Amino acid sequence: MSLLTGVGARPVGAPGSDKAERRDRRRWLPYLLLLPGAAWLFLFFVVPTIQLGATSLYDPSGSVTAGYAMTWEFSNYPDAIAYAWPQILRSFSYAAIATVIGIVIGYPLAYAIAQKAGRWKNLLLVCVVAPMFTSFLVRTLAWKTILSDNGWLVGFLRDIGLLGDDGRLLATPAAVILGLTYNFLPFLVLPLYASLERLDYRLIEAAGDLYASPTRTFFKVTLPLSMPGLVAGTLLFFIPAVGDYINAALLGNTNTNMVGNVVNSAFLSRQEPPQGAALSFLLMAIILAIVFAYVRRSGTDEVV
Amino acid sequence: MRNRSRPPLSPEAAALLSLSRRTLMRGALASGALAVSGGALVACGTKGAQQTEASCVSEDSSGSEKTLTVSNWPQYIDVDDKDESKRPTLVAFEQKTGIAVSYTEDINDNNEFFGKVQNQLAECQPTDRDVIVLTDWMTARMIRLGWLQKLDTAKMPNFQKNLLPSLKGRPFDKNTEYAVPWQSGLAGLAYNGNVTKEIKTVDELLTRADLKGKVTALTEMRDTMGLILQSNGHNPSDFTKAQFDDAINKLQKAVDSGQIRRFTGNDYAPDLAKGDIAACIGWSGDIIQLGIEDPKVKFVAPESGAMLYSDNSSVPNKAAHKANAEAFLDYYYDPAVAAELAAYVNYICPVVGAKEEMAKTDPELAANPLIFPDDALLAKTKVFKALTEAEEREYEAAFQRVIGA
Numbered sequence: 001m002s003l004l005t006g007v008g009a010r011p012v013g014a015p016g017s018d019k020a021e022r023r024d025r026r027r028w029l030p031y032l033l034l035l036p037g038a039a040w041l042f043l044f045f046v047v048p049t050i051q052l053g054a055t056s057l058y059d060p061s062g063s064v065t066a067g068y069a070m071t072w073e074f075s076n077y078p079d080a081i082a083y084a085w086p087q088i089l090r091s092f093s094y095a096a097i098a099t100v101i102g103i104v105i106g107y108p109l110a111y112a113i114a115q116k117a118g119r120w121k122n123l124l125l126v127c128v129v130a131p132m133f134t135s136f137l138v139r140t141l142a143w144k145t146i147l148s149d150n151g152w153l154v155g156f157l158r159d160i161g162l163l164g165d166d167g168r169l170l171a172t173p174a175a176v177i178l179g180l181t182y183n184f185l186p187f188l189v190l191p192l193y194a195s196l197e198r199l200d201y202r203l204i205e206a207a208g209d210l211y212a213s214p215t216r217t218f219f220k221v222t223l224p225l226s227m228p229g230l231v232a233g234t235l236l237f238f239i240p241a242v243g244d245y246i247n248a249a250l251l252g253n254t255n256t257n258m259v260g261n262v263v264n265s266a267f268l269s270r271q272e273p274p275q276g277a278a279l280s281f282l283l284m285a286i287i288l289a290i291v292f293a294y295v296r297r298s299g300t301d302e303v304v
Numbered sequence: 305m306r307n308r309s310r311p312p313l314s315p316e317a318a319a320l321l322s323l324s325r326r327t328l329m330r331g332a333l334a335s336g337a338l339a340v341s342g343g344a345l346v347a348c349g350t351k352g353a354q355q356t357e358a359s360c361v362s363e364d365s366s367g368s369e370k371t372l373t374v375s376n377w378p379q380y381i382d383v384d385d386k387d388e389s390k391r392p393t394l395v396a397f398e399q400k401t402g403i404a405v406s407y408t409e410d411i412n413d414n415n416e417f418f419g420k421v422q423n424q425l426a427e428c429q430p431t432d433r434d435v436i437v438l439t440d441w442m443t444a445r446m447i448r449l450g451w452l453q454k455l456d457t458a459k460m461p462n463f464q465k466n467l468l469p470s471l472k473g474r475p476f477d478k479n480t481e482y483a484v485p486w487q488s489g490l491a492g493l494a495y496n497g498n499v500t501k502e503i504k505t506v507d508e509l510l511t512r513a514d515l516k517g518k519v520t521a522l523t524e525m526r527d528t529m530g531l532i533l534q535s536n537g538h539n540p541s542d543f544t545k546a547q548f549d550d551a552i553n554k555l556q557k558a559v560d561s562g563q564i565r566r567f568t569g570n571d572y573a574p575d576l577a578k579g580d581i582a583a584c585i586g587w588s589g590d591i592i593q594l595g596i597e598d599p600k601v602k603f604v605a606p607e608s609g610a611m612l613y614s615d616n617s618s619v620p621n622k623a624a625h626k627a628n629a630e631a632f633l634d635y636y637y638d639p640a641v642a643a644e645l646a647a648y649v650n651y652i653c654p655v656v657g658a659k660e661e662m663a664k665t666d667p668e669l670a671a672n673p674l675i676f677p678d679d680a681l682l683a684k685t686k687v688f689k690a691l692t693e694a695e696e697r698e699y700e701a702a703f704q705r706v707i708g709a
Contacts, residue, residue, distance in 0.1 A: 054349075058349055058350075059349075062349070062350075063693055063694075063697070064353050064422075064426075064449070064693070065352055065353055065354045065448070065449060065693050066352045066354070067349060067350045067351045067352035067353065068349045068350045069349045070348055070349035071349075087708075087709075141571075141574075144574070144575070144580075145578075148578055148580050149518075149578075149579070149580045150578060150579055150580065166517070168517065170565075170580060171517075171565045171566050250571065252566070253565055253566050253708075254559050254564070254566070254567065254706070254707055254708035255708060256708075257708040257709050261708070261709040262709050264709070265704045265709035268415040268416075268419075269415070269523075269525075269700050269704050269709075270697060270700050270701045270704050271696070271697050271700070272697070272701075
């Protein structure tokens with residue numbers, strides 16, 4: 001601790017040079033602490049990002065055998081959009097729908113755990129987190145069993161007439177959105193829980209004392225106070241959901257592929273790395289724009 | 305009280321919420337600067353990956369080093385019933401030759417493995433592997449790129465004598481000197497007899513009304529397209545662009561009509577077993593496994609012809625133990641050894657004479673046409689034509705378009 005603060009254990013009246021040395025150390029210490037993280041980010045984020053950005057501007061007529069020439073081919077971007085706009089749109093709409101469903105399921109859940117669960121709180125939290133101990137892939141494959149055409153869920157939905165006699169859930173958009181919702185829900189619930197847990201229940205009582213209806217209390221007190229958690233949670237949910245391709249690959253059909261599937265195909269199957277890189281960059285840019293807009297908007301008093 | 309105080313924000317939320325236009329600008333400028341300087345760094349693009357025998361010469365130190373490093377797919381070699389870490393045929397090889405084999409199951413996907421070794425092989429650097437096992441088309445790509453060493457088949461008498469005739473002189477390896485089939489398999493039709501009646505042709509699969517939405521095909525372009533080409537009466541080993549387009553249109557129709565539910569890798573197998581899909585294009589090895597659990601799951605080689613594929617062992621450039629590798633691969637072409645391996649892995653055994661060897665120990669398995677196909681079946685199977693890089697990209701692009709990516 002004394003290292004960090006630079007005060008404390010040293011005797012008063014130490015030589016001046018010692019003091020200077022301490023000040024010196026205090027100045028570069030934060031940078032030293034930053035070093036591992038910065039080196040990591042540089043090696044595994046900055047360098048690959050630059051590489052990817054460069055790849056997106058390579059001459060698309062190159063090949064693995066002949067190599068790729070850097071021709072600053074900015075037309076790769078419009079070309080990539082022309083090729084994959086249905087999948088790009090689909091990625092954002094599926095992720096948005098899944099996020100809304102996630103909030104509908106996750107908010108009451110987080111609220112119940114944070115405010116009403118009492119001594120069950122920890123157990124319920126473990127229940128939210130426990131599925132993450134198994135692999136993402138296994139969890140998604142498990143949904144194939146649950147949604148199976150001959151499974152009880154589809155049988156039940158057919159019985160009550162929600163699905164036609166030969167209706168199914170697997171290989172439909174519904175299954176993909178459901179998979180996205182399930183897989184990313186913990187990322188939404190945990191930050192929400194963190195901010196709801198800190199919510200002072202006396203504020204809600206006070207709202208009641210001032211004759212606010214429960215609904216009004218929710219919208220005037222609870223929701224605004226949980227906004228930071230909701231914003232962080234929706235972002236942690238939405239961003240990976242947009243880029244996901246496992247759910248579409250395992251639970252979807254040819255018309256539910258998302259942009260991640262196209263990137264995968266561009267790099268591995270079609271051997272068109274410039275297009276894959278351009279799509280990756282586009283995705284990053286669109287997500288960044290959405291996040292900035294969202295955070296700025298929800299960060300102001302208009303929403304809160 | 306207007307001056308509401310908020311609970312303290314978590315650092316993450318605070319960071320997110322405190323983004324102002326100024327920080328945004330600063331970030332944009334910084335990333336811009338980064339992109340420009342980074343762009344200068346990588347502005348030269350990438351070099352070609354083509355190698356030739358002259359440009360990449362490998363030394364063989366087998367004489368002094370009795371070691372061998374093999375990379376293969378998981379569950380592709382026999383293991384001891386009692387001790388899964390022991391591999392009987394491999395142990396016997398080590399005892400016989402004194403060559404210590406380091407056997408790793410680190411190939412899970414052709415494309416993924418290609419990505420793993422691409423940079424080394426493009427630069428003519430060692431991959432630290434002496435034997436790699438890859439599917440036909442990937443082996444073909446590596447041969448085309450000049451990344452594999454030519455084997456001295458004169459030193460491989462078993463291989464010369466016992467290789468299945470239909471696997472000799474395949475289109476991508478005309479002189480049979482780069483690729484040694486490890487195991488082969490068929491791509492054909494499969495159905496679950498609990499859910500549907502027998503299926504005999506590719507056309508049935510693509511059009512029969514009772515199968516609508518209960519059919520899958522493989523994401524492996526050569527298998528799916530090879531079967532459709534044959535159903536049109538064309539030869540997958542030798543076809544024209546127009547014939548390929550015909551086949552693609554046929555596939556597109558089946559996708560548009562909702563007949564085909566999905567395109568899959570190996571993951572069709574559990575769906576077929578459960579009956580979620582009634583029929584599919586699948587691989588013989590998987591279906592044998594399913595058939596052991598449920599005899600009503602059956603593999604069908606369509607009348608028009610099935611596709612024969614192999615996983616091939618090859619020696620990559622700069623691998624330092626080529627002679628050891630040749631001894632190793634030749635050992636597995638000894639019929640008795642091949643029979644032991646085939647009894648465990650259940651794929652098509654590419655070794656002539658293994659059937660007779662297996663008949664001594666397990667006559668039932670030896671009679672299985674999907675492990676030891678008879679001549680009638682082999683006569684109807686085809687190997688997909690060797691594609692140039694341009695063709696590969698063109699056909700794969702058309703196929704990926706149909707499967708939605």
